[in-house]
Amino acid sequence: MTYALIAPPAAMPVTLAQAKAHLRVTSDTEDDAISALVIAATQYLERDTGQALIDQTWRAYFDCPPDDCVLQLLRAPVRRIVAVTVYDGAGNPAVLDGSDYFVNLVTRPARLRLADGITASMRANGIEVDFEAGYGATGVDVPDMLKRAVLVLVAHWYEFRGVYDAADQPVSVPALYGRLTRHFRFLSV
Numbered sequence: 001m002t003y004a005l006i007a008p009p010a011a012m013p014v015t016l017a018q019a020k021a022h023l024r025v026t027s028d029t030e031d032d033a034i035s036a037l038v039i040a041a042t043q044y045l046e047r048d049t050g051q052a053l054i055d056q057t058w059r060a061y062f063d064c065p066p067d068d069c070v071l072q073l074l075r076a077p078v079r080r081i082v083a084v085t086v087y088d089g090a091g092n093p094a095v096l097d098g099s100d101y102f103v104n105l106v107t108r109p110a111r112l113r114l115a116d117g118i119t120a121s122m123r124a125n126g127i128e129v130d131f132e133a134g135y136g137a138t139g140v141d142v143p144d145m146l147k148r149a150v151l152v153l154v155a156h157w158y159e160f161r162g163v164y165d166a167a168d169q170p171v172s173v174p175a176l177y178g179r180l181t182r183h184f185r186f187l188s189v
Contacts, residue, residue, distance in 0.1 A: 002061040003075065006130060009054035012038050013139040014150045022151045023158055034158065041153035044173075045146065049184050050074050050109075053142045053150075055134035057082065062120075062127040069114040074186060075133040078110035082130035087122035109186055149180040 019034050020026070046052060052075050062071055081103055084096040102113045112129060120126030135141040156174045 001063075001071075001074070002125070004059045004061070005056060006059050007057035009052075009056045009134065011054050011138055012042055013053040013142040013147050014038050014042070014154070015139065018139075018147075019151065019154050023155055033161070034154070037154045037157050037161075038150065041150045041157065044153060045149055045181065049181050050186050051076055051146065051184050052133035053135060053146060054139070055079070055132060055137050057130065057132050060129045060131070061125040062129070063124055064120050064126055065114050065118070069116075069118070071112045071114070071127065071129060073110045073112065073129065073131055073133075075131075076108055076110070076184075076186070077133060077135065078105050079132045079134065080105075081112065082132060083128075084112070084114075084130075085128040086118060086120045087126045087128075089121040091122060143184075145180045146184060149177050152177050152180065 016031060016035050016038065019038050020031075023034065025034065042053060052058070058075055060071070060073055060075075065071065081101075084101055085093045086096060087093055096114075096118065100115045100118055102115070104111045104113075110131075114127075135143065139147060152174055156172070156177075160172070
């Protein structure tokens with residue numbers, strides 16, 4: 001499966017003011033650098049954990065339904081399904097009605113089960129699932145542990161910004177980051 005970001009988040013989970021307070025920076029001279037670190041830390045955390053911190057829309061591409069017809073959506077938390085499209089062998093799309101699939105947004109990862117008889121005969125990317133994921137529209141809705149993990153990364157990378165070239169980042173990730181994010185990761189068997 002492949003994922004594509006369709007609509008990015010409109011905000012960051014941590015504001016510039018929060019990051020500056022965490023770093024104990026009072027001047028405005030490094031605002032651009034700190035803002036860039038917040039963006040990089042947020043992107044790192046989201047890729048590393050599969051979490052979507054601020055509301056965003058994703059498209060998941062599946063080649064074909066598995067034997068049990070259950071598709072796992074590996075972004076969390078999934079808030080709602082926007083559309084499910086199935087392609088036939090000629091590449092013609094058919095947008096499924098809500099009665100053609102069942103969704104369990106409580107499980108991690110969220111699961112979408114296609115109704116019996118729904119098939120995708122296109123060989124590659126025969127099923128597209130558009131969905132919204134995120135904790136809310138602003139950082140207020142993001143769990144504090146995840147915001148703290150972003151701030152830990154920002155502080156660590158800010159401290160070592162002169163030692164390593166920007167192209168070498170992230171050079172390291174502090175152990176506290178792993179402890180803060182471990183409960184938000186997808187478990188693999």
